[in-house]
Amino acid sequence: MKNILTPLLFCIFSTSLFSQDYSFEISKIPINLLNNANSVVLFEDTFVNVKSQNQMTIEVNTAVTVLNKLGDYNSHVYVHFDKNQKIKSIETYIYNASGKEINKVKSKEYEDVSAVDGGTLYGDSRMLYYKYTPISYPYTIQKKYVIETINTGFVPSWQPVDSYSTSVLSSSYQIKSSEGLAIRFKEKNFENYTIEKEVATNNLKYKVVNVEAIKREPYCPIFKDFTPYLLVGLNKFSLEGIDGEANNWAEFGKWRYDYLLNGNDEINDSAKSEVLNLVDGILDPIEKAKIIYKYVQDRTRYISVQEGIGGWMPIKANDVHRLGYGDCKGLSNYTKALLNAVGVEAYYTIIWAGDENRDVEEDFFSMQGNHIILNLPTNDGDIWLECTNQKVPFGYLGDFTDDRNVLVIKPDGGIIKRTKIYEASENLQKSIGSYEVRGNGSIQAEVKIISKGTQYFDNLKSDGASDKELDVLFKDYFSHINNIKFSELQVINNKKEMAFEEEIAFEASNYAILNGNEMLVPINAFNRNFVIPKRVRERKLSFQISQGYLDVDEVDIKLPVSFDIEYVPENKTIESKFGKYIVEVSKVDEHTYLYKRTIQINEGEYPKEEYELYRNFRKEISKYDNSKIILKSKS
Template sequence: MRSLFIFSFLFTLSISHVESQYQALLIDKSLTDNANAVVRLDEMKINVLATDKMVYTVNQVITVLNEKGNRHSLTRVGYDKEKKIKSLDVYVYNQTGKEIEHIKKKDFQDVNAADGISLYNDSRLLYHEYTPTSYPYTIAESYTIETSDTGFFPPWYFLSNYMVSVEKSYFEVLYATPELKPDVKEFNLDGISVDKIVEEGKIIYKAENINAIKSESYSPSFRDIVPRLSLRMKKFNLKGEEARVNNWNEMGVWINNALLKDRAILSEATVAKAKNLVKGITDDLEKARVIYKYVQDNTRYISVQVGIGGWEPISAIDVDNVKYGDCKGLSNYMHALLNAVGVTSYYTVIQAGNQKIDFDSEFSALQGNHAILAIPYNDQYYWVDCTSQIIPFGFAGEFTDDRLALVVKPEGGEIIKTVSYLNGQNHQKTVATYNLKDDGSISGEVSIKTKGTQYNQHFRIEEQSKDDVIEHYKDYWDNINNLNIEEYQFSNDKDSIVFTERIKVSATNYTSKTNNRILFKINAFNNNDYVPNRYRSRKQAVEVQRGFLDEDEFEVQLPEGYLVESIPSPVSIENEFGHYKITMDHDSENGLINYRRSWLLKSGLYPKEKYGAYRDFFKKVASGDNAQIVLLKNNQ
């Protein structure tokens, strides 16, 4: 009986210990501050067995504190022909650490990991979303992956997201032979305490008690501020293709010889057609424009993500036959057509998106999510995206501008920065004439001309329906109540890359009327009232990725019988962030006010101590834009 009692006591103690380690009340308060979830354990163990065999195991335990933290309880594990899920389990615990649910692999939904635009995609996804009944709760997931792809290592972030803290982080890589040892590059580890162990056949990083961070307006991108690791193997396997890459030059050689080889062949008939298209044209850039227009008019974008197709383009002859392709296939197709007419171009791999992300010039790991063309001409490059039927030739916009990309040349790869649109090049000119009436209504005409990245933000409106256009302007001019869009027309100069909008508008009750006075904001059509968030203790630097210049000219016809009683003084502000200037001329004889405004915001990276001054600059702009003019009725 005594032995049975001891066994029963020890068994109960063991279960209590397992449960107690997941009690939410045990979490240190410093980890719950500014946190929606706490990662109790974040563990990854990678075992590199060969250039074409890697196994990694993930164990992650997350305590979700509130409803906002629920998104961190979603378990998603991808797989494909080369990537197999060997095991998958999820356990859910309540706030006292008691197990309340066990989710097995068979309970997961198995879906195609389609992106909505892929014609072919063999990637699949197992996912499960737990629906909580109370908070806090803890979810523990573990899975093991076996893959023949060693070109990519799972990314390792010591902090996975904003408003998430980490109790224990453990990252381990084992490798079977010295040749299989991966290179590791560290980022932003200064802010945390990390134990690092490097021994023969083993690399380990351990960290504990990493506090959550808040998202802050105008901070650098998350990947640029959090502690993380990047890994690569110099000899690797990708979808059955072997590679040995020590630097970007060799990466370019491998892409050119392994992925692009024999992909740019066209039929004799298509070569003849291409040559006929540029017949009589001697300038290479003009030839490229003609070929680009042909590609836009005769192909469409559809993604292909099957096997090596995620990296290797469809052959040019196949694109020519079926008239569609993904970014790789269409870029390679245009490259082939340019070859046919004697124009040099280079296949280019880039990390595309509105957030500028550079290729790491010192770390030649497989990366990038998009392919474009680089066309050398007169000692510069023209960057051409072949996936859109509407983007002008050579316009990078905000999708591929101002970032380091891998240009693949026959002699090897080269890291080159794409075109930058700097400050005043991102220009918007708004010219308006409008009439104020005694009943508070306004009517007038507005012209908006945009260039650079501001062109990118405007020109797609010409593709929209009438209802969507009207809704757009009501949102764009949300400072004007009861806005009516009477007419509009657009002009898209794709050669100069200038977009012009002409809009005829009217609105009731724009002004405020008190007795014999009318109050109104003269800046009706480019009014800014945005002020960045205030932070008592700013943590991150201030980054303005893209600057701009707005220039406005408004002529306002005052209602008959009214005089200007009060008009704002001129404004002139110049500082390291840019400038803001306003002038107003009152022509009392003709009842007119001429308004001039110029706002330049410069791109740049500023220390966190500058945020207060930066925010104050926006406050002054908002104050100036919303200043009112007071009119007094002349009773004489």
């Protein structure tokens, strides 16, 4: 999606309620703002002036004191621009610990660089970029700039606390608009902060001071879910010269369809004839959709397009068909066009994609999202299609796009839906195998691993990997076994079953520990748990298990006949609100045992007071996963 100047824009209030003088002296920073901090925001001020439906000015003045190397990301200055967003002025100053100016960045020191990644074929978004290289700590960097843009569809939001280990001395935000351009806004997570504000139809002012740094903790929840965040928008707006007006998602979705989608999903007669032949005789719409999905995967590839309105409007379906490539917008629109051509209902869908489950705001419409997928409504529920990945099965999302609110665009308007939720039992990894321990302590083993749900995607990197790459990947997976040598490494991406299958055979010397006439055999050879959450003294935040899963193992164990069996780990069951762990060891014959293991971890957010309980739960699992069979030599 298009890179735009939305996050963390702060302004100069020369005459506003929040005006004040600032000091750059480190000694003036309150002691409490230095605790757990790598950097301190001395001030971060934003002024947004919406002069008309298609003219907006953004003024920014911000200064950050960097206390150590971990805060150096603040030394990067970047301001976006393109043909419709102009930088009117930009200034950068560096101050030493005493508050003395030691450098003013010259115009020629800013680099004019592309603001899109190397995988973008078309992109006109650029930025002025400067990186300061510190000679000592602490130092302060001040950034001031003014931007003019015609795109009022994107109004800067306010996120005064934007990262861990950063405290805030002062942050303020003001937006004013012309008569007839009412300002909409939504406050999130304000309740635990003292925030001054003034609210009027055409003027908003916010300010917060003295916010202490938040220390990152293991399993912390999503940062935006517990820190203050202000969303701002207009009912009358403009995007790349296209005016719009809306009061809700339905009207906003209708505008997007009419002006950004409609007409782009047409395909020529030749393409239509080709796909109709593919589904000839097939009546089931889902079977038709599967054929079309495979057709698109086989003949297209992903490449980004972020030029002008193309940052939000898909390239025409006919162009994707002719060229054989497109971005998420183009490929989704193309797939939709082909599905519609064969009589399958499908809708363009806007989503926030990423490892963190971020929702499209259900009660606040605006230009949201960073990715496009497709929605196929059926009598049995919604099917979701990821159109940019040639490897994933039909209807598979994974943890990049699962369990979050999305905007589905229909001809008559937009509606909010929620993508598939993968329950822990669906995120299954099943391992069935056997191993034999020889008298010298070596091991010979084979195992088949089947992964589904989000665990399917975790293993997808193996698909198409070379033998050398597979060797590296599986040595990492079996890192608890030294001297491992693989005799078989086979991976199968079983799209039909939405399963990733791995068949592995290996041997390794010194798997078992020989101690005099004793042999110690680690019972869990294939799927040992190493996850023990770090200790946190006086935890401040709740904790979150972001994805539940289920592992099921069934292993035949053959022990050397030259040893007597002294001890076999007992059956074990551990149950808690966080999940369950079950181990059963049963005797098959004198030197053969069947080892069954189940571990389920439950997704959820839990109070900070229960963190130590979770830590102990994982410690106990890890301890038992490392249990050993004890053998004694007969000779």
